[in-house]
Amino acid sequence: AQSVSQHNHHVILSEAASLELGCNYSYGGTVNLFWYVQYPGQHLQLLLKYFSGDPLVKGIKGFEAEFIKSKFSFNLRKPSVQWSDTAEYFCAAFQYSTLTFGKGTMLLVSP
């Protein structure tokens, strides 16, 4: 079965620090990849997605992610985080008719 691994369960950063959240999926082949974010008290919402084409994907709020097929990875990055980026981040992979989520990474940004 497909699995998605997120490397860190909790990340704590100071404002203006750079962010990279790791995500690996288990199988090769055609895959659609997503990062969803859940801000405190809010719904899960899409941050960015990769279906095909340019492997560097830009999303909302200055986030980007890079699809590296050889590493089965889709890491999320942001050059300078803000306090408002405090949230839980979920990586998800659609493959073989199923959308599989990672366990999530809780990001806390201190002002």
Place this chain on the structure above:
Amino acid sequence: GAGVSQSPRYKVAKRGQDVALRCDPISGHVSLFWYQQALGQGPEFLTYFQNEAQLDKSGLPSDRFFAERPEGSVSTLKIQRTQQEDSAVYLCASSPSRGKQETQYFGPGTRLLVL
């Protein structure tokens, strides 16, 4: 409403009780999904509807779980004879597209606690 809504937001049930969780998808959305999210985990797929047809129920953990979407809009997830391991957040999501690979729009979830 602009987004997916779910009710109730919180539900406490005694073990053995039946519960019904409601999802109102975004108007016009063809696809509807249910997920179960246990504490400290990501959402796990339960079932998928395209309009009123339940095309995939492979994620339903047991025959105590049943979902329907009779008119292709509102959906209900029913759990019979609830058990403590059913305690979780149940998320509903909808998508304007047919198929499961497109972006899904999530509701706030129903937090179920079985005592």
